[in-house]
Amino acid sequence: MTKPEPRIPNPDLTHSPPSRQRLVLAFAAVYVIWGSTYLGIKFAIETIPPFLMAGTRFIIAGSILYAWLRWRGAERPRPVQWRAASIVGALLFLGGNGALSWAELRVDSGLASLLVSTIPLWMVLITHVEHKLKHQGGRLGVRVISGLALGLIGIILLVGSSGGAGHWHVDRAGAAVLLGASLAWTLGSLYSPRAGLPRSTLLAASMEMLCGGVLLIVFGVVTRETADLHVSAITLRSALGLIYLITFGSLLGFTSYNWLLTHSTPARVSTYAYVNPVVAVFLGWAIAGEAITLRMLTAAGLVVLAVALIVSHRARATTSPAAGGAAPREAEEDTVAPVPLD
Numbered sequence: 177m178t179k180p181e182p183r184i185p186n187p188d189l190t191h192s193p194p195s196r197q198r199l200v201l202a203f204a205a206v207y208v209i210w211g212s213t214y215l216g217i218k219f220a221i222e223t224i225p226p227f228l229m230a231g232t233r234f235i236i237a238g239s240i241l242y243a244w245l246r247w248r249g250a251e252r253p254r255p256v257q258w259r260a261a262s263i264v265g266a267l268l269f270l271g272g273n274g275a276l277s278w279a280e281l282r283v284d285s286g287l288a289s290l291l292v293s294t295i296p297l298w299m300v301l302i303t304h305v306e307h308k309l310k311h312q313g314g315r316l317g318v319r320v321i322s323g324l325a326l327g328l329i330g331i332i333l334l335v336g337s338s339g340g341a342g343h344w345h346v347d348r349a350g351a352a353v354l355l356g357a358s359l360a361w362t363l364g365s366l367y368s369p370r371a372g373l374p375r376s377t378l379l380a381a382s383m384e385m386l387c388g389g390v391l392l393i394v395f396g397v398v399t400r401e402t403a404d405l406h407v408s409a410i411t412l413r414s415a416l417g418l419i420y421l422i423t424f425g426s427l428l429g430f431t432s433y434n435w436l437l438t439h440s441t442p443a444r445v446s447t448y449a450y451v452n453p454v455v456a457v458f459l460g461w462a463i464a465g466e467a468i469t470l471r472m473l474t475a476a477g478l479v480v481l482a483v484a485l486i487v488s489h490r491a492r493a494t495t496s497p498a499a500g501g502a503a504p505r506e507a508e509e510d511t512v513a514p515v516p517l518d
Contacts, residue, residue: 194439198439199436199439202432202436202439203440203444205424205432206429206432206436206445207448207451207452207455208455209424209425209428209429210425210429210448210452211289211451211452211453211455211459212420212425212455212456213420213425213429214280214285214288214456214459214460215285215460215463215464216418216421216425217229217276217280217417217421218280218284218285218417218464219413219414219416219417220233220277220414220417220418220421221277221280221414222413222414222417223406223410223414224414224418225405226274226277226278226281226396226401227274227277227278227393227395227399227401228392228396228401228402228405229418230269230274230389230392231274231391231392231393231394231395231396232389232418233389233418233421233422233425233426234269234386234392235385235389235393236389237389237422237426238381238383238384238385238386238388238389238426239382239386240427241378241385241426242382242383242386245376245378245379250374250376250378250379251374253374253383256372257372257374258387260372260373261371261373261383261384262387262391263367263371264364264367264368264371264373264384264387264388265383265384265385265386265387265388265391266364266387266391267360267361267364267367268360268361268364268365268368268388269387269391270392270395271356271357271360271363272357272358272360272364273361273388274357274392275353275356275357275360276288276292276354278353279350279353279354279357280350281350282349282350283346283354284464284466285459285464285466286453286456286457286458286459286460286461286466287346287351287466287472288350288354288456289452289453289457289460290330290334290453290456290457290472290475291331291334291335291351291354291355291358292358292453293449293450293453293479293480294327294331294355294358294479294482294483295358295361295362296483296486296487297323297482297486298358298362299362299365300320300323302366319485319486319488320485320486322482322485323482323483323486324482325482326479326481326482326485327478327479327482327483327486330475330476330477330478330482331355331475331479333471333474333475334346334479335348335351368380368384377434378430378431378434381430381434433448446487447487450480450481450483453479453480454476454480457472457476
């Protein structure tokens with residue numbers, strides 16, 4: 177497969193050596209803020225329909241980021257790049273985040289974060305199948321197979337019904353939509369580097385948010401969410417949840433992530449993939465009073481361990497030279513874990 181021209185991680189930011197304090201703050205933003213957005217979504221959709229809420233969030237955040245980048249001298253996107261952004265935005269934000277927002281009407285935010293954290297598992301499986309179809313892939317390593325097996329067991333524990341002893345019940349429709357959202361986000365993440373988007377990842381992200389936000393609003397109108405939207409009934413907690421998602425979840429989270437891509441290593445940045453669900457589960461329990469059972473903790477441990485195995489394997493692949501000095505095939509496809517769905 178022809179490797180697409182790599183996109184510059186973030187040419188809009190300087191490359192001066194960062195201070196330890198800035199690194200700590202940036203990692204804290206990615207760890208804590210992105211882990212807390214699941215709870216932010218839960219609060220926002222209490223009185224705002226989910227697709228209209230998500231569409232409003234990304235249109236506002238995308239507009240602010242796009243305007244700032246253009247003011248800083250970013251290139252004017254071409255029509256073909258807007259078309260690519262629409263496709264990626266449909267997968268990431270309509271199929272991914274929109275579905276997540278809807279599912280949180282039926283599933284606790286902590287549980288949602290655990291099911292969404294399976295994205296690296298989907299990433300490995302789809303990439304492996306793609307390579308096999310093109311006769312380019314080898315066998316999966318023991319670390320990856322172990323991670324996939326643990327992740328599958330964790331998912332079964334999360335969504336399976338208990339025999340009545342633990343009174344464990346998970347809404348099956350919500351869980352299925354969350355797994356579908358993870359798959360859509362994975363497809364969007366894999367397609368994005370090949371889509372012909374601008375070289376600046378921040379500019380591309382702003383375009384994807386704008387296009388995805390418009391699609392979310394259109395979908396909300398088509399599904400008659402407007403009939404359930406009553407501006408006078410929007411509570412302060414929902415409004416603050418939406419504002420938090422726009423300012424911290426989208427703007428600060430995205431810029432911190434992109435800054436880290438240029439000032440840290442892929443292995444370190446990728447650690448958010450197994451920190452975010454831990455943060456989300458804790459906040460859901462501490463603030464929203466969501467239940468935590470022994471079964472959920474066991475499943476959470478298995479899923480987080482599965483993600484850690486797979487992410488660490490991919491990080492090692494990017495830093496370990498292959499025979500003859502060439503980078504391993506896996507490293508060429510994914511050098512950093514995908515941006516979280518929330």
